[in-house]
Amino acid sequence: MAFQYAYMFNELIQKLKQYDTVGVFSHIRPDGDCIGAQVATCLWLQENDIRAFAFNDDDVPLNLKWLADYYPIRQPDEKSLQKCDAFVLLDGNSPKRFGSYSDYIQDDPKPTYMVDHHPDPYDGFDFSISVEEASSTCELIFHLFLQNDISQLNEDAAKALYTGILTDTGSLQYDSVTPETMSIASELLRIGGFRPNEVAERVFSNKSLNQLHLLSKAMGTIELYEDNQIAVMYVTKEMLEETNTTNDDCEGFVGYPLSVTGIKAAILFKALGDGVKMSLRSKSNDVNVNKWARKIGGGGHKKASGAWHPGPLEETIKEVVEIGAEQLVSVDKS
Incomplete structure (x- = not known):
């Protein structure tokens, strides 16, 4: 090399x-x-x-x-x-x-x-x-x-x-x-x-108190899907307004749901007014989030990708989790 x-x-x-x-x-x-x-x-x-x-x-x-x-x-x-x-x-x-x-x-x-x-x-x-x-x-x-x-x-x-x-x-x-x-x-x-x-x-090591308040709100949204293999967390425009923070303050948030025991993949959804942006992460060799993201027009790496969905948030979460579930099913069948 x-x-x-x-x-x-x-x-x-x-x-x-x-x-x-x-x-x-x-x-x-x-x-x-x-x-x-x-x-x-x-x-x-x-x-x-x-x-x-x-x-x-x-x-x-x-x-x-x-x-x-x-x-x-x-x-x-x-x-x-x-x-x-x-x-x-x-x-x-x-x-x-x-x-x-x-x-x-x-x-x-x-x-x-x-x-x-x-x-x-x-x-x-x-x-x-x-x-x-x-x-x-x-x-x-x-x-x-x-x-x-x-x-x-x-x-x-x-x-x-x-x-x-x-x-x-x-x-x-x-x-x-x-x-x-x-x-x-x-x-x-x-x-x-x-x-x-x-x-x-x-x-x-430069987080503001407001950023920690935002993280606290986001952590409260974490939900698990597909037999606790997919973790979802979201941030909304209202959360940013309530904590006087910006999109930049969400940096690194996706690592928290990904750290849950047994999780194979995690998604951070950000509904900030112009559709829903998302960060997808995988810690399993069986789950390729690049393929996952490409199905909704995004892309990136096998274990770290991004995408965008027109929303609304609830519909976005449902659709994206379903795509991930299909990949988990294909893994189970292999």
Whole structure:
């Protein structure tokens, strides 16, 4: 696998060094992996005398805003986009995952490169590095430095990459974590000269009292289905208003129903006024929530996916649980 990474990233490095200015997009509704990969990639471009713009249509989540201090992330605008000679898309494998990029590139085609770890990638990019087995996109971006000049990996870039690995692996708990993942995390700590708590506390230990009140309300909604194999939890717009919180404050909530003994999969439903968004998680090799989510127009990974339903909430829960139940039945029959 290391040889494969070397070949792929050597080719990507050669391509990127052709340009004076590169736009780097992270996916809409950003998380730690896409922001970490974006910041580190922009710092790498800067180290190699390539001007970089970091773009995202959405705001950086509150617990990740410190990463934007390492490299500014802005909403794309026509003037900045036109300055770019090429684009890099990170942690998403389809143009629609990057908001306004999808519309802009149709009117002004420019070379676009993608680095990602999600299944079933779009095949229309000029060059792609797609490794579904990687724990995170940040694990992959480490090789951008490794194959070019590891001395360019400074503390800021190392912390950004470590953040992405930490958040996309459930703090190194998911089965996507491999010896390679742990080796890279160790190298990031060593080269960056920081301790794990310096990142973990910034990402996870910054909850407000209002967020805990919201969590309390959400925990009260947990219900189990299909012989206690599927757990459901929901958050409503009214809950946010009552606790003076926002959608960002729901980060990590899906882990609570997933932690119930005997559960194979959990879903967090968020009915916040524009249909129902959902996060699906699995802790069983028998349940593929990517296939589950795709049946309602979503997608993601085998054990972590997202989707949207027009609602209302009760109907959404009923329909989504039924889809999951079908998958459990097929497992039982196999």
